[in-house]
Amino acid sequence: MEEKNALLFEDYLQKKLSEDERIAFEKKLKEDAVLNEAFLNYKQLSIFLKNKFSKERAALQKTLSQTGEDYFSSQKQKVFRLKPWHYSIAASVLLLFGVFLYMQNNRFSYNDYAFSQTITLVERSNDMKVYKNAETAFNTKNYKEAIRYFNQILKIEPTNFEILFYKGIALVETDSFTAAELVFTKLQETNSIYKNKALFYLGLSKLKQKDYKGGKAILSTIPASAAEYKKAQEILKKID
Amino acid sequence: MAHADQKYIEALLQNNHLLISEIYSRFAPKVVSFVCKNNGSEPEARDLIQEVLLIIYDQAKTKNLQLTCPFDAYFFLICKRKWYSILQKKYRNRVTEEPVTGFIAESVEEQVEETALFEEKNKLFETVFEKLGNACKELLKLTFSISSMEEVAKKMGVSYGYARKKKSLCIAQLTKWVRESSAYNQLKNH
Numbered sequence: 001m002e003e004k005n006a007l008l009f010e011d012y013l014q015k016k017l018s019e020d021e022r023i024a025f026e027k028k029l030k031e032d033a034v035l036n037e038a039f040l041n042y043k044q045l046s047i048f049l050k051n052k053f054s055k056e057r058a059a060l061q062k063t064l065s066q067t068g069e070d071y072f073s074s075q076k077q078k079v080f081r082l083k084p085w086h087y088s089i090a091a092s093v094l095l096l097f098g099v100f101l102y103m104q105n106n107r108f109s110y111n112d113y114a115f116s117q118t119i120t121l122v123e124r125s126n127d128m129k130v131y132k133n134a135e136t137a138f139n140t141k142n143y144k145e146a147i148r149y150f151n152q153i154l155k156i157e158p159t160n161f162e163i164l165f166y167k168g169i170a171l172v173e174t175d176s177f178t179a180a181e182l183v184f185t186k187l188q189e190t191n192s193i194y195k196n197k198a199l200f201y202l203g204l205s206k207l208k209q210k211d212y213k214g215g216k217a218i219l220s221t222i223p224a225s226a227a228e229y230k231k232a233q234e235i236l237k238k239i240d
Numbered sequence: 241m242a243h244a245d246q247k248y249i250e251a252l253l254q255n256n257h258l259l260i261s262e263i264y265s266r267f268a269p270k271v272v273s274f275v276c277k278n279n280g281s282e283p284e285a286r287d288l289i290q291e292v293l294l295i296i297y298d299q300a301k302t303k304n305l306q307l308t309c310p311f312d313a314y315f316f317l318i319c320k321r322k323w324y325s326i327l328q329k330k331y332r333n334r335v336t337e338e339p340v341t342g343f344i345a346e347s348v349e350e351q352v353e354e355t356a357l358f359e360e361k362n363k364l365f366e367t368v369f370e371k372l373g374n375a376c377k378e379l380l381k382l383t384f385s386i387s388s389m390e391e392v393a394k395k396m397g398v399s400y401g402y403a404r405k406k407k408s409l410c411i412a413q414l415t416k417w418v419r420e421s422s423a424y425n426q427l428k429n430h
Contacts, residue, residue: 006408014389037428041415047302048365049411053384060255060297064290067257071264072286075272191258225265 005035009042062162066193070227108238110208113231115169115201121162134163143170161192168198172205180205196226203232212239245311252297263293267312271319279327288326292318299358309347317344317352357430364427368417376410383407 011017012025029036051057118139121131134149150167153160164183171180184205187198199222206215216239219232226232251259268289275285292315299305307314369377382392383403393403418424 003409003412006412007405010404010408010411038415038419041418041428042411044361045365045411045414045418048362049369049380049384051298051302052366052369053381055385056255057294057297057301060252061294063255063257063260064293067260067264068286068290071261071268072282075282191256193257193261 005038006042009039012039013043013046063193070193074225074227074229108207108235110204113204113235114173119166134166138166138170141173143173146170147174161187161190161194165194165198168201172201172208175208177205177209196222196228199226200228200232203235207235207239215239243307243309243311246307248311249296249300249305249307252293253300260293263311263315264289267315270312270316274316274320275323278323279331280323284326288319288323292322295355295359295362298362299355303358305355307351309345309351313345313348314351314355317348318355321352321356354430357427360423361427361430364418364421364423365414368414368421371417372410372413376406376413379403379406380410 008017008025012022017025029039119135121135130149130152134146134153137143137146137149147167147170150163150170153163154167157163164187168180168183168187171177171183181202184198184202187194188202199218203215203218203222206212206218216236219236222229222232248259248263250256251263268285271289272282272285275288276282280288295318296305296315369380372380379392379396382395383389386392386395389404389407390400393400396403398406
């Protein structure tokens with residue numbers, strides 16, 4: 001039953017039937033309940049599959065996991081701040097380590113805050129290789145090469161903010177500060193999840209160039225609701 | 241007419257990062273505290289929230305979900321039910337669902353029920369898809385991620401006619417399994 005009509009269902013859904021064939025088929029659907037049910041199942045499964053493999057769904061999945069991660073990490077910081085005994089523990093630890101170490105810890109060092117995670121890029125079905133190459137180059141700190149791959153991707157997908165963000169990081173790592181700052185400024189004009197992250201790394205880029213005044217001005221604009229807020233405040237204290 | 245909170249459904253459909261952040265900051269705390277009070281942890285709450293938002297997206301995308309009740313009540317009740325079903329699996333039926341206390345508006349109940357049935361049906365589709373052989377799986381994946389069937393045929397090194405026929409037969413196999421499944425009668429009208 002299913003096989004016999006499958007091609008007809010497919011052609012109808014793809015609008016490949018002639019006008020006469022279409023009218024005849026629709027008439028048959030109205031008269032034949034069994035056929036109608038089989039057709040509805042075929043249609044529903046097609047819709048299901050289309051959604052399952054859509055790029056939009058993959059992109060949303062990524063946003064959800066990133067937003068969830070940001071939300072829960074900012075919650076953890078809030079909880080930490082709410083527990084007063086943590087301050088006394090921290091104070092005792094600092095006392096034990098002595099004033100010298102305390103001073104050392106309190107000095108700002110770019111490497112303590114530089115982007116250190118490995119990245120995973122969603123594989124697009126059309127051209128997977130360039131994403132994989134970009135990912136490998138970035139994760140093995142071949143930033144110049146990574147930038148080349150990022151540029152290739154951005155040519156196809158100019159609004160891929162994730163790639164743009166990683167390109168910004170790679171530019172700071174290779175001391176291409178002007179280009180990096182352009183990228184981060186562009187990201188701030190978007191409503192993407194990379195907005196505050198871009199602000200943070202823009203500030204960090206200034207600090208890497210020893211522009212403490214500029215870095216301070218930028219880092220102090222990061223809102224308290226952002227996941228980067230705590231790190232930014234920490235740096236501000238150190239460079240004060 | 242759709243509820244004003246339909247904007248959150250639209251946010252998922254449009255992948256609007258700003259509003260999705262708002263969903264987390266406004267609606268996640270209640271879910272997290274519920275999960276943590278009921279044998280769960282924060283990471284489990286995080287996975288639960290993500291899974292539920294994706295189901296809502298799927299329903300909105302494929303069934304044109306129109307919210308007729310507040311998002312808060314709808315979202316929380318789905319999370320709650322789903323968490324109980326996770327617990328039941330985890331502790332092998334030793335958990336009984338606590339009777340829902342307090343007043344739940346009929347519109348919320350109905351909408352949550354509709355989403356639950358949608359999810360059941362999606363799971364059934366997912367299960368039958370997994371039963372397919374690799375050739376069918378690959379072909380369907382290609383035909384639904386590349387819009388032109390001519391291109392699919394070219395990529396697979398087969399003729400257009402063959403690819404089209406094969407696609408329809410793979411889907412026919414799925415519909416056969418769906419119709420034969422025990423859950424089908426309960427789900428077929430949704």
